[in-house]
Amino acid sequence: MKDHEQRYLELLAKDGTDPTDTYRKALFYLFSGNLEIYNKIDFLYDFKSRSIEFESFEKNDFSNSIKHMIELGFNLYNGYPSADPATLFSGLDHENSKLCLEAIQVRFDLG
Structure with a gap:
């Protein structure tokens, strides 16, 4: 089974994320760190158009x-x-709280 770092790097590669794009890096860091979210990534982000899927998000029951x-x-x-x-x-819970704080650090390049 893939760990968080492997899933994160996979999403960055699939998207072709620029190393300086802290916006997408934070999004993928957060989404790859929670398996429930990661498993629904294709409902949340369109890798072809490189954009968030707001409508799909709003239609899913989370x-x-x-x-x-x-x-x-x-x-x-x-x-x-x-x-x-x-x-x-x-x-x-503690793990998801930590994940959210780490994603904020990624976004603002505080790590």
Whole structure:
């Protein structure tokens, strides 16, 4: 089974993400770190047009915590409205909270 880093690198390669594109890197970091999200990547991101699939996201039935994580990924990518931090983190376990914080670090190149 692939680990987070392998899934992340796979998504970057599939997209052809530029190494300086912290917007997409943050999105893929977050999405590759959660298996439920990763397994639905083709409903969330169109690799051919290199864009987010908002309509597919809105049609899928995700738990609130997963929905908030996806919204955060979209927000880090293009400013899509997401839950406020208190709402976002209140529903997450330790691992997903850590993943969200790490994705924010990737986006703002704080690592």
